[in-house]
Amino acid sequence: MGPLINNNLISQNTNFFLAFLVGIGFGFVLEVSGFSSSRKLAGVFYGYDTVVLKVFFTAAIVAMVGLLFMSLFNWIDLDLVYINPTYLWSTIIGGAIMGAGFITGGFCPGTGFCAASIGKIDAIFFIGGLFLGILIFAEAYPMLEPLYKGSFKGSPTLPQALGLKDGVVVLGIIFVALGMFWAGEWAERKFPREEY
């Protein structure tokens, strides 16, 4: 049955319209969870507010488990779903640069747009920087291309890389996440901070 677009059950234009609806859900959930506040987002790095950790890992687990069950019931063909490819070094270096952007800027792109929509001026400046950073990458691209396209490892999943079954790895991730939730709750009690 799913993915609907791959199985030609909906047209490309319907797909774009549904993308808009999915986006409304995405933006609403981010804002209502507090991701429109850089103070709350940065809290995860100092322990006073670990909402990022809780929302992010709960969402990842729900998606993993949900998709595995839907695949089991033949509701979705996971072979047709896009698996992000692994380019080892560009992912590592890109990730590290994004991490530096997170702690300095206080947003990631999705949360930046979300915060800008409710009027956070710091988020509007962040998005200005975001466009500039993409433009810099685009202009420097010929120089960066070898790094960008190098160390390609295909599109393996974590269970494939570990040689384990999907369900076993997901169960392990659930236990790791529960441990992190516990640590997050502890940190919030240990390092409380006034809102500003």
Next chain:
Amino acid sequence: MSESNKPIKKTWYINPYLGGVLLGLVLIAANFVSGRGLGASGAAKSAVVATVNTVAPAHADKTLFYEEYNASHAEGPLKSWLVFQMLGVIVGAFLSGAIFNRLKFKVEHSPKITSRRRLIFAVIGGILFGFGSQLGRGCTSGSALSGMGVLSLGGFISMAFIFGTAYALAWFFRKNWI
């Protein structure tokens, strides 16, 4: 610690675990409908390419990045799934802000720093995130969260290095936040 006994002023948000479940369901819906996950930086890239195509078409024609992008997006950079999704994000976040009374123009910053300093750091962070998300093929939403949702190895690596680096640098930027 006397601090921990003081009541902490808090804006209302939904329970984070419930928020996570809802976000997970949105991510499942994206995969079920469109066979792909959520994203944010990709839409910003579309906007940048569209702008360069319009403002400096000659430059776009002879610069590798735009050439590659335009070749793979025959209908134009803005007719993309992520652009429509991101328009939805802006609407959805605005709706939540309107319903829960959080629509307000303000620079949110720690009382220990000026709003000017906050804005300068916001721009620096944006530049780094913009650059890093292109090199890393997606940001926290597209690479880390959506990648992890479909168990992609790249998604886990992305998540580890985004959060790992931010933790490693947190001490140096503590004045901005705490």
